[in-house]
Amino acid sequence: MTTGAQPTTVDAIVVGAGPAGSAAATVLARKGYSVILLERGSFPGSKNMYGGVVYPRILDQLHPEWWNEAPIQRWITRRSTMVLTETQALTVDFRSANWGQPPYNGATAYRPDWDHWLAGKAEADGALLVCATTATGLLRDPGGHVIGVTTDRPDGDLHARVVIACDGVNSFLAKEAGLYGDVDAANYTVGVKETIALPKHVIDERFGVRDREGVDIEILGGTSGVNGGGFVYTNLDTLAVGVVLKLPKLAAQKLRPETIIANLKAHPGIAPLVEGGEIKEYSAHVIPEAGLAMMPKMTGDGLLVAGDAAAMCLAAGIWLEGVNFAMASGMYAAEAAADALAANDTSAAGLAGYERRLNDTFVLRDHRKLRRAPSLVLSDRVQHLYPHMIANTVERMFRVDNPTPKPGLRRILNEERKRAGLKLKDLASDAFDGLRSFG
Amino acid sequence: MIALVPVRDGVLPAGAADAIAEAGGRVLLAGSATAEAEIEGCASEVFLAELGPVEFGRWTTTLAPIIAELPDADIVVLPHSPDGRDLAPRLAAALERPLLAGATEVGAHRVRVARRGGLELHELRPTGPFVATLQPGTRGGLTLDAPPEVHHLDIAVASDGAHDAHVVEVLAPDVRTMDLTEASRIVGGGAGLDSHDRFVQLDRFAGAIAGVMGATRVVTDRSWVHHDRQIGTTGVVIDPALYLSFGVSGAVQHTSGLGHPDHIISVNTDPHCPMMSMSDLAIVADANATLDELLRLLDTTGETQEAS
Amino acid sequence: MKIAVCWKWVSLDREREADRRWSGVSAADEAALQIALTIADTANALPGAVASEVLVICLGPAGADDVLRDAIAAGATTVMRVDASTELDSQVVAVALAEHLGDRDLVLCGDYSLDRGTGSVPAFLADELSSAQALGLLEVRPPSGDASGTFRVVRRLDGGRREILDVTVPAVLSVEGSAASLRRAALASSLAARNAPVETVRGPHGRLPEAEIHPYRPRARVMPAPAGGSLERVRQILDIGGGDPHAELLTLEPSAAAAMIVEQLRDWGYLDVSASAHPGTD
């Protein structure tokens, strides 16, 4: 066995070949820097079953006309938001033909395909992808400046002028670098997903789409009383059905995620969509959810953190966007790293360009805008009271009670609000938060 | 057609009865103490060739001319036991006949061989003579009342010439597997279980129902379970009353080693796999999460695992 | 010592031959290489030893080059690909391999390949090379000090029996996946092996005889009738709709599945027994 070999040295090491890492590696490689892209899985995406709906707009910059080659399942041409109670379902449904043609908007994709493709692009641009290799720690010079990583391979030390940690949620590297304050479970949600096989034509009929058109349904309520949200989306010949649940509540309610998914699938509003399908796979994963509230310091001497590793995932109960934030933050981290390498200063100060880029773009702007969204969407009122109030209101509006004349909407609303035990001022404040977030 | 069955000190290999039955009761017993082999009731015509200890090269040079001479022996079927598997290719080469290995069915004009890890059957239509090996346990033996007609072949055992390995010692089944061979309740785990820890759980569950645990080849290859707990034709052949399988596809080499359980329960995400089709109760579910739940139910465990 | 290791590259997905994600070699083939490397190391350690040589050879399409580079990274001295389709008769494969092995003291194989899985190529090789054969091994012990070239091996027999054999070179050995696990290549060497050239030689043509392919189904044999009545009852308890009429096929979420199993075991009368001692995993 070769021993005592000179440790390999490159300009940059990117840890993790997820969307963030591959985007970062691509940028650096294109600028002519030597990059090693480390992935612990046997191939990029092999450990990644999550993230079915991606919004790749950001790729226009990195891979123009990406839609001609990206391994997508269906283009999202229809988005619905469902509010569920035990017996009722209110759906706000939007479809746009524009989303079914270039430049497209969102798409469903299998992560093993997507990550594999994106990493392949990085390789094609000259990045050196090394799979089945786990970064086990950071190498530092006496001054604490990060100068590389250790890996689980024999003679596995790697030296570099800058390291970009894209190692996903709970980033081991960012923590080791002390970039995180202490985080509590309240900041995490657990995402659970089932992939269910159905023939393509059945999916097309049930969801009213054809060819490559697809549907993304976000669900409020229907999570068995555990604060969270649900989703259903269409791949070519499978459906993804999942829930995103607040960890503390889950623990408190002593319910198992599978049980909650099963209940969701049994809901009269969902059952007809998933009936008769064969479960192909089941996966669960934690998501950093509190957004801004828990983001770490983005840079240290010789180190940058991007994607989920930096809690960049936007998970506000029914919103679940991470891949796009990951790819963007990866790109920006790499651009900053490139500048720093050029200026020969990879200290935290030299890497400051990263945070600037994040602040000036959708990455942190969206997070700031939606700052209150998670706590609002996951609040007990929104979770448990509003669905009933809204659904009952609508039910009464559409119900025909002849000979009793139709009641006015205001009256129904008021009665339902009282019945739901809501105070006007709460309603007002939530509405205000909602406006600031989504308005 | 004739069966060729390698014999060690009068002991028949796994699948001998199947091979003899497939050949309509005609068999050539080759090896040591062939006369002592117990074939009452499962063979009609028996040829005995005393060859001494197992030495495949020497056996081949000796047997090839004999088989060429034997009446109605243009199709030779051996059991796909370790000895059969390793002798058949040598013989096929010497006889210049094609080898159809790992069959589940051998006929003069139609042979089905197991491929892709025993999950596919390839149907071949041979023309002319061939040598085949038959998966043990796929057919079952004959039950004849008349004793077989026995011919002692006096043969010139090739005086070495061929270069062979030599037997130092045969080890009886490892005690660690005896419980498996004799158990009446067996819980089997396959590649559907996602980690080494699952087999610690599975073992605990087996204990809870007074059974023992075995595993498939894929699992023992990963060293998640010691290889001597591998259930199947190349592992331990079992014959329990109850068999529960978790994440086992039911490849022929596995199911052929299962014996004939009175009750089979299977948990698998694929409703169409062979293991499910031969179960009394086939449950489509995640075997890992189901195992968690089972342990909780039978509360043989304090810990609860996070599904992930 | 001159050793050759035969690696069968298999694409688990017939359509996507080149896709590295769904292709590779078996655990058994990896074990074969590890054992070869160990034997080479031991032989090299002997005083005045000539450096041992480990050739990894694969008969297969270009897709196999990546795994051959992995072999280099792991420590193989040389690699060679005999360019041909994987869908060839085992004897044809063995003859083609033998042709390019040169004279070897030892040829190591996996006990069976992932796709054909007949375990016959090693035996055909032994025949072709007129070597001794010891196949389906659980353990291979390198010759002790005097390097007599005789190996002591443990071979799996049926019914849980095993035999101990002495094999003298030239010999073909095939090993099970559990016989050894391939050591992890040093990072530097796998980086170095990245673009290592893979010597390629023209291989045989021809195809396997046409075959109709069906999913495996056990050959009809007598099975006791399922205890339908009790299952009906359990069904009602859990209030599940009917499944496939032939098998008792139910799609359940895990907790219900567990309940169903326990209920069924109780019905069959397996659960009035208390737990008893049982062996452990290794």
Ligand SMILES: Cc1cc2nc3c(=O)[nH]c(=O)nc-3n(C[C@H](O)[C@H](O)[C@H](O)COP(=O)(O)OP(=O)(O)OC[C@H]3O[C@@H](n4cnc5c(N)ncnc54)[C@H](O)[C@@H]3O)c2cc1C
């Ligand atoms: C159930 C669920 C559903 C989701 N749905 C969506 C969705 O619909 N749309 C969406 O946009 N997002 C979704 N997300 C979020 C999305 O999955 C993440 O935000 C996104 O994957 C983040 O990308 P990343 O590159 O930062 O991290 P990851 O994708 O997690 O990639 C990290 C990579 O680093 C590797 N790695 C980790 N540690 C090491 C190490 N020490 N050494 C080497 N390699 C290492 C991992 O193997 C992995 O490949 C979902 C998440 C979950 C859990």
Ligand SMILES: Cc1cc2nc3c(=O)[nH]c(=O)nc-3n(C[C@H](O)[C@H](O)[C@H](O)COP(=O)(O)OP(=O)(O)OC[C@H]3O[C@@H](n4cnc5c(N)ncnc54)[C@H](O)[C@@H]3O)c2cc1C
């Ligand atoms: C010569 C030879 C001899 C052999 N001898 C033996 C032998 O003695 N014994 C033996 O067992 N094998 C033997 N094999 C191997 C055999 O061919 C099969 O490869 C093996 O039995 C398959 O094991 P498996 O079912 O665990 O794996 P797989 O065939 O990979 O099946 C895994 C199963 O798990 C299911 N699954 C996946 N995920 C889940 C989940 N989350 N929950 C539930 N189910 C899930 C899948 O649907 C699949 O059915 C031999 C092969 C050859 C060629």
Ligand SMILES: Nc1ncnc2c1ncn2[C@@H]1O[C@H](COP(=O)(O)O)[C@@H](O)[C@H]1O
């Ligand atoms: N095409 C091939 N190239 C190299 N080695 C092979 C090939 N086919 C089979 N082998 C070797 O023979 C062993 C048994 O394969 P098989 O006889 O196909 O079951 C494999 O594990 C390999 O070691």
